[in-house]
Amino acid sequence: MNKDEELLVALRKVIRAIDLRSKQLNKDVGLTGPQLLVMQNVGKDPGIMARQVAENITLSPATVTSILDRLEIKQLVHRVRSTEDKRKVGLFLTEKGQDILQDAPLPFQEHFTNRFTQLEEWEQSQMVATMQRIAKMMDAQNIDASPLLEVGNLADKVEVDIAPTTDKTKK
Amino acid sequence: MNKDEELLVALRKVIRAIDLRSKQLNKDVGLTGPQLLVMQNVGKDPGIMARQVAENITLSPATVTSILDRLEIKQLVHRVRSTEDKRKVGLFLTEKGQDILQDAPLPFQEHFTNRFTQLEEWEQSQMVATMQRIAKMMDAQNIDASPLLEVGNLADKVEVDIAPTTDKTKK
């Protein structure tokens, strides 16, 4: 088997592990991984816009909308339309949501996190760097789509600008 | 941000990239990534059982069934119930399926694969090892959860030696 195939097989296993963990979470505490991620974002930054949450956790707005629907049905999150700009929707945890978030487990496997934090510092760094590099290499397709960029040294030049903090103040 | 959080953010990006690629594939050639993976498996090993395919690509049997449904509707794959053991279903590509598989692009980003194969040998190995290690660390929860099954050589399952770590001699 080629190395790239091996890599992708390993990747599939990781993806599956995350999905399974999410489903187990749902059984245990009634929240899936993505739902927990959204709630953490809202809890950390009350009033945050849906768009911002989507960017933070690397999901499309449509997906976040559907997740918010479920969270609102469960009475864990509250949507409040802004009065000054009625396009915007601020997000807040309900009391019940805050309580649940308090003693909710980690969104991604606590087992994994525990193990990971036990590694040597340099090993952690190395793993992070590798993952980020893979992410960057995969993202490259999007950049290819726009012919404007000059590609000299790919590994160094490819930059993905995902979430610029809102500087919509002036435009 | 903690290192483990950074790692998981990068992971989310990779997962998203794979999903986006799959959807783009579907638009381009009418086949998603998982569909293509199934077809490759069937093409490589005609008559293969559904169960085996599921294992090969790390998916549950239920998922493979639904994928096969779509492939059969598109007339790309043919299901043939075994006569000797009628529980079993053998899978075969139709002629149309073979044609399409021939000039189908790579299931995972060709951009990525190209870039990856251009890396130095040691870098590839290192990336593969890291991914496998992450996969293993995440998988550990399953093993922890069912201590009943493991009788003697748990050590073999849990602590299989990962490829010689990092070739730091070349940094």
Next chain:
DNA sequence: GTAAAATAGTTTCAGCACGAATTAATATTC
């Protein structure tokens, strides 16, 4: 002021993904 563009969010639609329950067939045990 009005037309055009941009923005935030939603809806719709199709596919992926899995566990649990189910069906059908085969294997095992007594």
Next chain:
DNA sequence: GAATATTAATTCGTGCTGAAACTATTTTAC
């Protein structure tokens, strides 16, 4: 041979996912 267990595949229900189309609103351009 009949009861029991196992196996292969499917069905069902639910959630995640994003593109595309849509609504409503705000901003920009003329």
